[in-house]
Amino acid sequence: MLTNSRLNHDTIDAPRHSQPAALALLRVLMRQCRAKARVEPFEACALLHHSPDQGAQAYADALLRVLSTALPNGLRIHAVYAPERSFDENWLLALTEAVARDDASSATFLLRSRLPVHLRRNVGWLVSQLVTRINAV
Template sequence: MSVSMVSALRKHPSNPVPMAPELPAPVMDILTDVRRAGLVCRTAARADVFRTCALLASDNRVTRTGFAKALVQCLTQVLAKKPVLFRPGVSELSFDERWLGSALCAARRGDAASFAFLMRRRVQAEDRRCIGFLIQALARET
């Protein structure tokens, strides 16, 4: 496809170019919870990744909101950069939200290879188990 065709497609209102791949509604609901948790956790104290996961694993009463808060606090520590989370209601997705949405989708469909690939791309080896636990727990809460 030529450059002029691509620019024509982008300008034409009947052929919008999607900003992000479509995510299933349950995954978007989880991302909304993560965004809300991001607003709350901006001023929260840092949490130890391993201790947080150990506490959550031992408590079967933890809600999706609890897992979302733990994930936001832990992602802030384990990713190379602070994750970008938009406010709830924003239709666009940040790179970090798209990555998380893809990981949630892989976990929901039981695609271990895709999930492992996504984890290896962003999370250091020593933190993958804990972050993977949090993401998979959120995926089960739908």
Template sequence: MSAIAVAHFPSADGYARPPLPTPESWLAVLPMLRLAALRCRAHRRIDPWQACSFLSPATPLESYVDGVLLLLEDGLGRRPVFHAPAAAENSFDESWLLRLLERQIAGDAASVEMLLRSRIRPAELRRMGFLLRGLAERLAALQ
């Protein structure tokens, strides 16, 4: 996967803002998420606590992608909609997940909290936050 490009947006109030991924840079992330979603459909169902216990700081990007996607179905209470890897348009679930990752990488905790609470069941918030932070850290390291 290629590195995520960043854009530096000027601040109206003069304070430095963290660089945000440009929309074009997510074009590399979205197909990876879509392929992982296809792969996760074939996985056997595992307990989310068990899945989180296998993760560590040395865990690769793909494991966090799989963890987020496997937990997403439990968190939403339904199977998320992911299009084919080469599809031209995004589903609402895909756009929401990309925005969530973007805000996590930008360090915007308030937006991350709002986005998670708007769609994820309360019982899954903590695990989803943990997995999301791990995934965002690994995506940010690709920059």
């Protein structure tokens, strides 16, 4: 017997076990990012590449600023203590998890599913650097 169920793509309840530190960091930084100037992806990567001692916060900030302008409808990130996750949050967490487990196929699929060609490499690099720094803590 099949049941009808609808999936709301704006808000998805997801398991809470996957990278809560990354989600909390992204949610806090998103509130601050909205007031900051836009940043070009290449410029953000170049600045961070020449400052390898930067922490996870700098990479997460650059990633969020790039994605806020790269995605057609912007980036939807909920408040820090919101119990649900947005589609964008789930996508970001899936991407960070794929990078963390060295699953290049999944990471490539996720990047291709939402980003134009010219942004994929930069966003992929920012995510990989963010994961490296979060795992180092």
